[in-house]
Amino acid sequence: MASATDTAELPVVAAAATLPTDDPHPETDGHRWGMVIDADKCTGCQACVVACQSENNLALNEENRVIERRAKTWIRIERYWEGEWPNAKARFLPVLCQHCGNAPCETVCPVWATYHNPDGLNVQVYNRCIGTRFCANACPYSVRYFNFWEPEWPSPMDRQLNPDVTVRTKGIVEKCTFCIHRINRTKRQADRDGRPVADGEVEPACVQACPTTALVFGDLNDSDSKVSELSHSKRAFTLLEPLGTAPAITYLKKVDPSHVDEHEEHGH
C-alpha cells in the first residue's frame, strides 16, 4: 500500500524497465491517457473538485449528503495528517478514477456497462448500467459513486449545465471520465487539421483549474510527453500498487526519511 516504507523504495522500481502504470494490454497505435499528480505541489484548495463538479454536471453536495456519505465528487482531496501536533502537517492526495489497465471494476459488471476503451480509458456506459454497484464495491480506490437521487440544481444553476456531458439518472454508477468529451473534441479537431494531438492540448477540467499545476495530463504512449517524463521521476509511485491494477495515474511525492513513521500511515 502507499505506506511510507513502500514509497521510500520506489526509486528502484522506477528505474526498472517496466513501470507500474504500464498498460498490460497496450494498443498498437492508440493513446493511453494518463495523469501525473504531484502531491508535493497540491495545496488542497479544492479548485479541481469545483471545476469537475461544474464541468461534469454533478449535483450539488448538500451538507447532509456529505454527512450520510452519499456526496459525489469524481475527484476528491483526501487529507492525511503527518506527524504529531504541534509539528503536524496536512498532506493532500487528490484521488480520482485511476483508469486502471487491469481494472477490478471492469470484470465484475454483468452487463458490460464499464469497459476499457481503445484509448486506455475506463469508461462507463450509463445507459447499460443497471445499478448492481458491484463495480463500486470492487474498486479498491472507492472512486465510483452511485446516484441515489435524480440530480437537481437550484435555479439558476440548472442553466449552466454542460451540454457535452450527459446528466445521469438515479440508480446508476458514475465516475471520472478524464473529461472524455474534451479528449474527443480535441481528437476530432486534430483529425480535421490532419495532425496528431499535441502534448498538453487536452486538459481535463481539474487539470485546467489547478493553480499550482500539481495535475498534469497527457498521453503515456507518447514517450516525449510531459506525463511520460514525469511518471519516470524518482518521486513516482502509484496508489495501492501491490494490487497490480496498473493505474494510469502516477503520484509524485518526495519522501523525507525523518518523517517516516507510523503516524503517516494511520493519521486521519
Next chain:
Amino acid sequence: MQEPVTVDRETANRELLDFVFAWPKWFFATTGLLGAVITLGLIIFLLLMIFGLQLFGYAHPVYWGFPVVNFVFWIGVSHAGIMVSAILRLAQAEWRRPVTRAAEVLTIFSLMTAMTFPIIHSGRPWRTLYWEFPYDWMRGIWPNPRSPLVWDPAAIFTYLTSTVMFVYIALLPDLALARDRVKNPIGKAVYGVLSLGFRGTTRQWRIQAIAGILLSALILPIFVSVHSIVSWDFAVTIIPGWHNTVFAPYFVIGAVHSGVSAVVTVMIIMRYAFGLKNFITKDHIDSLARLLIIVATVWLFFFMLDFMFGLYGTEPAEVDTWQRRLMEPPWTAIAIIFIITGYIIPVGAWLFRRVRRNFFLMFVTTILVNIGMWLERYMIVIPGLERKSNLTFQYGDYLPSAAEFGIIAAQLALVIAGFLVFSKLLPIMPAADIKEGQILRDEIKVGRARVPATMREA
C-alpha cells in the same frame, strides 16, 4: 435402533393427505398474517421503484448490505433439498423418506425468494430484467461472461429447474392418490391433469423410479456449483476478506449446515401443525442431528481455514479486516454471537442423545444455527467493504435502514407462505415414498426363516 413406522396403509393415506383436504382455522390466520407482511414488502418495493435505493442504508463506500447477505442466506437454506434428496437417496439412508419433499419444497421457495434480491437491490430493477433475462440477440449486446453476476442466474436457474423436476416426479404417485380421494370435482380435475394419468402400473412405477434415481445422480454437480458460484460473487474481487481461495467449499458446507438445520425446524413445525406424529419421529430428528454434527464441524474447520489463510496471506488490508471482524465493536459482539449460536450451543447440545430426541430442544437449536449462519454471512459481506484499503479517508460504516428490515421480514414471510400454500394444495409428505419404505421393511416367513418381503434392485 430405529423403530419402523407401523401404520396400516389406509391410515397412512388418510393422515398424510389429511391436511390437503382439511381447512383448519389457523391456516387462514397464518396466511393472513404472512400476507400482510408480504404486502408490506411489496409496498417497500414500490417505494424503492419510485424513490430509488436512497431508502436503503448504502453509503460510500459500502454498496452492498442486507439484500446481498440475505441472498446468500436463502441460497444457503436451499441447499438442504439437494443434500437430503440426492445425497441421502444415493446413500440409501432410509430415514430420509418423510424429509425429502419438505426439503425440496423449502429449496424451491427459498431459491425463488433469493432470486428476488438481485432485482430488489439493483439501482434500476426494470433494466435488470431487460438486460439479464432475454439476452439482446437483436442488437448483439451481450452480458459480460467474466462477471459472476452472470454465472449466478445460470447456476440458480439450473438448480431451480432440476429441483422442480425432482419434486414433480416424486409427486406423481401422490397426486394420483389425491386425485382418487378428493371429493371436490374441481380438485379432481386439477389433480387429474397434474398426475399425468399415473395409475400405478408396473411400467409407470419403473419409469418413475428410474427418473428419480437418474435425477439424483445428475443433480449432484449442482450440489457443488450453486454455492460455489455464489461464493465467487465475492471471491473473484480484490476486496479484503472476500477473496480467500477456500471460499467455494466453505460456502457450500455452510449452506448445508444452515439448510439441513432449516429442514429440521420445518419438520418439527410440520409434525405439530399437520398432525404427522406417526411419520416424523424422534428417529428422523436424531439422524438429522447426527448428520448436522459432522456438517457443522466441517463447516467450522473451513471457517478456521478462511481465518488462517487470511492471516498467512499477510496482506495488510486482509489482516485488518480480520482484526475488525473479531476484535472491534460492534463486530466483536456479532462474531461472538455467531460462533456461539452457529456452533458451540447447537453442536454441544446435539452431542447428547436426550437433546437429539427432544423436539423442542431441536427446534430451538436449529433456529439458533440459522441465526448464527445469517450473522456469518453478514460478517463476510460487510467489514471488507467498510475498510477496503489503506486509504483511510474513504472508510465508512454501514447501518441498515428500516426499509431493509421490512424487506427481509417480507422475504421470510414469502418463504413460509410459499411452503404453507404448497402443503395445503399438494401432498407435502411423500406418501408413496413412505409406503415404499414400509414395504421394504416388511418381513415374511419362508419356512422357518424371516426374510425381507422385497429385494432392493439398485
